[in-house]
Amino acid sequence: MTAPTPQPTRRSAAQSTHGAAALPTRLAAAQSTHRSAAQIARTARGPRPVPEVAGQQPYRMPPMLDTVLPNGLRVICVRQPSTSMTELRLRIPCLPRGPQALAAAEVMAATLLRGTTARDHRETDSVLARTGATLDAVRSPMWLNLIGSAPRDGLPALLRVLADALADARHAAAEVESAKGRLAERIRVVRSQPQVIAQEALRKHGYRDDPAVRDTPEPAVLAAVTAAEVAALHRSLLTPAGSSLVLVGDLDPERTVAEVAALTSWWQGGAAGREPVRVPLPGPGPVRLVDRPGAVQSQIRLVAPGPDRTDPDFGALSLANLVFGGYFSSRLVTNIRETKGYAYRTDSRFEDVKDTLRLAVEADSATGYTAAALREIRSELVRLTEGPLPEAEVESARRFLLGMSMISLASQATLATNLSSTLGFGLPPQWLTDFPEAVRTVRREEVEAAARRWFDPGAFTGVVVGDRTVLAPELAELGVVV
Numbered sequence: 501m502t503a504p505t506p507q508p509t510r511r512s513a514a515q516s517t518h519g520a521a522a523l524p525t526r527l528a529a530a531q532s533t534h535r536s537a538a539q540i541a542r543t544a545r546g547p548r549p550v551p552e553v554a555g556q557q558p559y560r561m562p563p564m565l566d567t568v569l570p571n572g573l574r575v576i577c578v579r580q581p582s583t584s585m586t587e588l589r590l591r592i593p594c595l596p597r598g599p600q601a602l603a604a605a606e607v608m609a610a611t612l613l614r615g616t617t618a619r620d621h622r623e624t625d626s627v628l629a630r631t632g633a634t635l636d637a638v639r640s641p642m643w644l645n646l647i648g649s650a651p652r653d654g655l656p657a658l659l660r661v662l663a664d665a666l667a668d669a670r671h672a673a674a675e676v677e678s679a680k681g682r683l684a685e686r687i688r689v690v691r692s693q694p695q696v697i698a699q700e701a702l703r704k705h706g707y708r709d710d711p712a713v714r715d716t717p718e719p720a721v722l723a724a725v726t727a728a729e730v731a732a733l734h735r736s737l738l739t740p741a742g743s744s745l746v747l748v749g750d751l752d753p754e755r756t757v758a759e760v761a762a763l764t765s766w767w768q769g770g771a772a773g774r775e776p777v778r779v780p781l782p783g784p785g786p787v788r789l790v791d792r793p794g795a796v797q798s799q800i801r802l803v804a805p806g807p808d809r810t811d812p813d814f815g816a817l818s819l820a821n822l823v824f825g826g827y828f829s830s831r832l833v834t835n836i837r838e839t840k841g842y843a844y845r846t847d848s849r850f851e852d853v854k855d856t857l858r859l860a861v862e863a864d865s866a867t868g869y870t871a872a873a874l875r876e877i878r879s880e881l882v883r884l885t886e887g888p889l890p891e892a893e894v895e896s897a898r899r900f901l902l903g904m905s906m907i908s909l910a911s912q913a914t915l916a917t918n919l920s921s922t923l924g925f926g927l928p929p930q931w932l933t934d935f936p937e938a939v940r941t942v943r944r945e946e947v948e949a950a951a952r953r954w955f956d957p958g959a960f961t962g963v964v965v966g967d968r969t970v971l972a973p974e975l976a977e978l979g980v981v982v
Contacts (some may be wrong), residue, residue: 559909559933565753566929569761571768572741576919576929577753580912586655586749587912589920590646590662593742593774594639596733603717604725604733608671609639610679611730612646613661616668621675624661633658637665641715642777642854643924644738649913652750656759663763669734673727684719691716694792694864698799698965701790705963706782706803713779713853739770744923748916776926777854781805785961787874788981791968798870798966799862800843800877804959806850806857809925815938816950822897823947824848824884824955825861829896831880836863842873855926859954867966871974874964878978881957887948894944905936 541548562580569575596605613635615621628635631654638645650658690696707713747756782803807813825832825848836842843863851860865873909915909932922931964971964980972982 558937559906561909561929561933562915563753564929565757567757569740569757569764571764572739572743572770573760573764573767574744574923575757575760576744576746576923577751577756578746578748578915578919579751579753580748580915581750582912584652584750585912586650586652586658586747586751587916588635588646588648588650588658588662589746589916591744591746591920591924592644592646592738593642593770594644594737595642595777596737599711599714599717599721600725600729601733602714603722604729605639605644605737606683606717606722607676607679607725608730608734608737609637609644610683611671611675612637612644612669612734613665614675614679615670615672616664617670618664618668624665627657627661631657633661635661645920655747655749655751655756659759659763663767666738666764667766669731671727671730671734676725676727676730680722680725683717684722687716687719687722694795694797694799694965697792698790698801698963701963701965702801702803705788705790706961707780707853710780712777740764740767741770742774743770744920746916746920746923748912748919777856779854779856781856782858782961784959786979786981787960787962787964789968789971789975790963790965792965793967793969795965795967796867798865798867798964798971800865800870800874800962800964802861802877802960802962803851804859804954804956804961806859806954808857809927809931813946813950813953815935816942816946817954818850818901818939819894819897819942819947820884820889820951820955821848821850821859822901823889823893824880824951827897827900829900831884832861832863832877835880836865836873836876840872840876842869842876846873846877859960861960861962867970870964870966870971871978874975874978874980878957881955881960884955885952885957887951889944889948889951891944894947898939898942901939902936905932905939 562578564579565575565577567575594605596602613621613624615624619627631650633648633650633654635646635648635658638647646662648658648662691700703709703713745760747760782805784804787802807817811817822830824830825846827833830848832846832848837844837846843865846863848859848861851858861877863873863877907914908918918932919929922929964975968982976982
């Protein structure tokens, strides 16, 4: 039986007229109760007080199991079941010696997960896909990093794929040739970018082109790499001693450590401790103009020696760096980007060069504003070191640093990444919580003292990369070597 169709409600002309007549009354009533933001902000007794910002609570590390296996592999398992996933970070020392080894190391990273003797890369990808896991290999200047994730039930498969790749990666000739082509093209593209051109110029100027700070292979050397060289480098470099595996997520730490130990019992070798790799410090010296004919933009790059992360000054210097140029409310950003418009990007930060830390100040500017931007950077360095620093600036930097520290540990992925990086710096896991707590107690006078010690304008050297025909006259007046 078909249900009756509802009929529309009919209103008489008198009813419609009555509703229209009542509309102005309703609007007037609504307007009489509406208050503007300025009215809401005041009471009969005066302005409403602004609530205080909630205090930032100390971060508490989740339960952690930290152990070293008999083969020297350090394993840290953190139970953080915020989602039913686990994040994996394996960090293996990878310090190739010489240009040929550097090129082979790049190819090794690109082919490590491209198949083993037992299965080719399609089968490996299929195993990961069926379980919802991912795994990638990335080489950094000092490490081979394997980065993965898996659902709770997929972690055993992820660990097996990882162990198989370490034990039996084929580095097949076809895969090696394919990887060489991809890498060569990527290097050519990257080296055409202004940022990379500036970094190369800074390396040659500040470090006298020292091989210890060269991290990108030359395409010609890369082309000569053979599959046999890649396989030999794998066997000699990828060893468990000095390596660390971090697992964070929905896991049973003790059972996971036992599983890792069983899968990697074959993995042996490596030095018990890694000697720090020191590079020459960029001593004080002139800023040099590096010609980039026809460029409409310039890159300013200044560097100075920095402290170790264990230096008592590090917390105070971190705040001084933020005040100077390290975040969106810093002096450099406010001055040369927001107020004067001399630079479209500026930054000040700590930068790792192997095991050596340096201070790096950067600005990217239109050619016509380059000299003015450099002049203001130097003026801000002088103002920072001569002080005093207003308490409000220090407190703003402190709140930002503590907030970013909390964010960096909030998710499984960021906690795993930061734990792995901390171990790579040679620091204990608790540094992730000890450092923010130390920053809470740093006094303004300590920040001023650290600024005077480390941000001395005379300690910096660097380069300006741009069109010499336009920049030379004004930069020469600033003492830049043309």
